[in-house]
Amino acid sequence: MSGAPPVLELRDVRCAFGDHEVLRGISLSVHRHEVVALIGASGSGKSTLLRTANLLEHIGDGQVLLAGEDISDPRVDADAVRARIGTVFQAYNLFPHLSVLDNVTLAARLVHNVPRARAEARALDLLASIGLGAKAKAFPDTLSGGQQQRVAIVRAIATEPELLLLDEITSALDPELVGEVLDLVRRLKDDGATILMATHEMAFAREVADRVVFLDQGRVCETGPAREVLGTPREPRTREFLSRVLAP
Ligand SMILES: Nc1ncnc2c1ncn2[C@@H]1O[C@H](COP(=O)(O)OP(=O)(O)OP(=O)(O)O)[C@@H](O)[C@H]1O
Numbered sequence: 001m002s003g004a005p006p007v008l009e010l011r012d013v014r015c016a017f018g019d020h021e022v023l024r025g026i027s028l029s030v031h032r033h034e035v036v037a038l039i040g041a042s043g044s045g046k047s048t049l050l051r052t053a054n055l056l057e058h059i060g061d062g063q064v065l066l067a068g069e070d071i072s073d074p075r076v077d078a079d080a081v082r083a084r085i086g087t088v089f090q091a092y093n094l095f096p097h098l099s100v101l102d103n104v105t106l107a108a109r110l111v112h113n114v115p116r117a118r119a120e121a122r123a124l125d126l127l128a129s130i131g132l133g134a135k136a137k138a139f140p141d142t143l144s145g146g147q148q149q150r151v152a153i154v155r156a157i158a159t160e161p162e163l164l165l166l167d168e169i170t171s172a173l174d175p176e177l178v179g180e181v182l183d184l185v186r187r188l189k190d191d192g193a194t195i196l197m198a199t200h201e202m203a204f205a206r207e208v209a210d211r212v213v214f215l216d217q218g219r220v221c222e223t224g225p226a227r228e229v230l231g232t233p234r235e236p237r238t239r240e241f242l243s244r245v246l247a248p
Pocket residue numbers: 017022040041042043044045046047048049168198
């Protein structure tokens with residue numbers, strides 16, 4: 001084992017909206033090349049947890065570390081932190097007035113100062129690799145939901161982030177479009193990406209995640225290898241949750 005710190009580490013993180021404490025002392029880590037799936041009932045805090053990791057949510061207490069650096073320190077430049085993290089949300093959030101190519105290259109050019117020609121060459125390679133090379137000049141609204149979400153993922157990886165946060169990326173898709181997006185995540189894993197993803201797709205979590213973290217009312221209730229947590233859960237609450245979501 002190398003002594004490298006985890007890519008992401010949360011230490012006893014708390015987050016509240018008014019009186020409602022949504023994250024109640026979360027500790028977890030994601031190591032390089034690891035895929036970790038966050039599962040849990042609606043409202044258990046999955047999205048909020050992801051949002052604390054890229055500093056979109058106020059961290060009431062605890063620490064968030066990115067590659068060992070305490071990014072929850074208020075003196076840290078949040079934009080510089082976010083430039084190191086790729087995030088994909090449920091709603092693909094592509095810029096409607098920009099072509100697919102411009103969507104994919106925007107952050108590389110404006111945030112990372114990559115010359116346009118180099119950014120476009122990489123974007124075209126990435127788009128070709130997901131079968132969307134011919135759509136480079138198209139606008140998002142001419143693409144299917146699955147295509148738009150794959151473009152959003154490619155946009156997130158175009159800047160070669162240290163960490164990818166995926167928040168329910170298939171939830172807004174028609175069922176027949178889910179597979180193509182999950183195929184892309186499988187490929188990112190095979191390419192060695194480091195991913196923390198909130199998902200309702202248990203079969204996918206079992207197949208792709210190295211570890212699963214089950215959140216229950218803002219706390220980590222159970223964590224472990226995906227096959228163990230999803231196959232033979234130890235905690236009654238995990239069993240109850242899984243029996244509900246896996247019911248035919
Ligand atoms: N901006 C906000 N203001 C107030 N309450 C919020 C805000 N964002 C989230 N919450 C509340 O925090 C709790 C956790 O929400 P969160 O979206 O993190 O859960 P989740 O596990 O991701 O749910 P889902 O699976 O439905 O996406 C919910 O009770 C939600 O209503």
